[in-house]
Amino acid sequence: MHRGNRHGRSEAAREAVLEAADNLVAEVGFARVTIEGIAARAGVAKQTIYRWWRSKTDILVDAFVADADQELTEHDTGDLATDLRAHLGELARFLTESDSGAVFRALVGEAQHDPGLAARLRAEILPGLRARDRRPFERAQARGELPDDADLDAMVDRAVGPIHYRVLVTGEPLTSAMLDFLAGQRGQRAEASGSAGSAPDGVS
Template identity: 50%
Template sequence: MSAASPQSRRPRSGNRRDEAARLAVLHAADDLLVEHGFGALTVEAIARRAGVAKQTIYRWWPSKVEILLDTLIEDSAKRLPVPALEPTAETVRGYLRDFARFLTDDPAGKVLLALVAQAQHDPGTADRLQERYLRPRRDQERDMLTRASAAGEITPALDPDTTLDAVVGPLVYRALTGSDVPPDLVDALAGNLLGPRRG
């Protein structure tokens, strides 16, 4: 599945943010989600952990979902960038291995899984997750596969979106159900679905 483009970011309102307070809120939300889960995560708890007023949080974010999305977008950009420039078969496979580790080992991966789970019964969360994170990241991933295919690095039998769904889907499912995501599963999916390098 790099971060959402500036155009997809939620418009900001209210007073200019204090960067230290903003980061404290994002880190607090991330930590509390991992510790207690989405259902127990409240703006009040985030405010207490971050050491800011609840009113300050509501001036900057309308909901805990938007806080988590900001956390996810920023952390993904740093720790799970989509390969740019001219991707090779190995960089594509490396990205998929990194994605599997992100889902199982990174606190931001837990944020992604929590939002995916919440999106199943909350249309508002589903819309915001698609708009702010999944769709911009999918655009970058699709471009990665398209460029790698055009360069002869991979020869997928399916179109880029279907290929991504077929590779990423099992990884997300295993992570959502609490199973590990072994590297050999990632390699098998990539080998079967991306195809061999031409030439």
Template identity: 45%
Template sequence: MRLDASTPLPTGTLSRMPVVNSESRRARSGNRRDEAARVAVLHAADDLLVEHGFGALTIEAIARRAGVAKQTIYRWWPSKVEILLDTLIEDSDKHVPVPTGEVTADGVRDYLRGFARFLTGDPAGKVLLTLIAQAQHDPGTAGSFHERYLGPRRDQERDLLARALDAGVIAPRLGLDEVVDALVGPIVYRALVGAAVPDALVDALVDDLLRPRPES
């Protein structure tokens, strides 16, 4: 979350360079500055949410913490919810990606364990829980949350289970959509009420919902 200061070119440098190169250099420099400011805003919003909560989170406070102008923020995001969604999407992809390679039952379990740790121990997990809460009484938040995060993440999780089913490593007793809810729901609920999510709980969910039943 640090803004990188760009190094000015020596006097007369641009006049000695072909026009196409000077334009390209300015574009790249501007992109670097814009990316630094964007990252600073995302991290500022994340930090302030953890420190003060959603109600006290304002664009003005984010701008001060990030060291950017309010106009810069409003040019890129229409609201603090959209800033938090960008933070959540990037942090989720980085810290708890849905596996895309060869899948096993243990791989599904490990993903769910990681998701539980993300919700209960990562600042971005607080962003997710906050947006879930806000979505309950704000239709705008609910719409953006479902479209940008919940829908795509659910599709990835459903695909994960579908590949595991095709590979014969799980044998769910419910449909895939119901299994996603049954696996993720208890984890999210415990995080929402401030309870721990022990590995034993995740293991029990996986064993009960996904493991093939022994033949009697």
């Protein structure tokens, strides 16, 4: 019983640290976040943090992975366009409106001049995101909505690439019209058949 209580307290402290790190990055930016600040916000001792993590970057990587697991859900309606539109809308909100999105942008920015962090992103964060992005297409392929030889990786790039481009590069808004186009069956079928899809009209 006492072991369970200690475990429960440890897990609560760990979750408090992850949430504090998320919040602080969104509020003050990556450069101004410190272990001391995270500890104060979470209400734990610095020594507690250092038992689990070596740096604020380690905390933020774990925070993002945990948030993605919790906030990015599965959508399976039996229709690719519907599933993909739901997924893209959720992904867009996650990356632009949540504290997790601020963490993602901060980590990607830091990775541009930190090869070690870049390697961790590719090993620990991007595979999970990529797997979620592929699932609508994999389910569609399994039920025969897409051909067996469809290039799913190209379809994923086509659907989510513009979202990441706007989130990380241009800062332009992710409009409903844009997400509707990216999820449209017309574009996905064109990709599956190997023909070029037409460009969206009036998407901003």
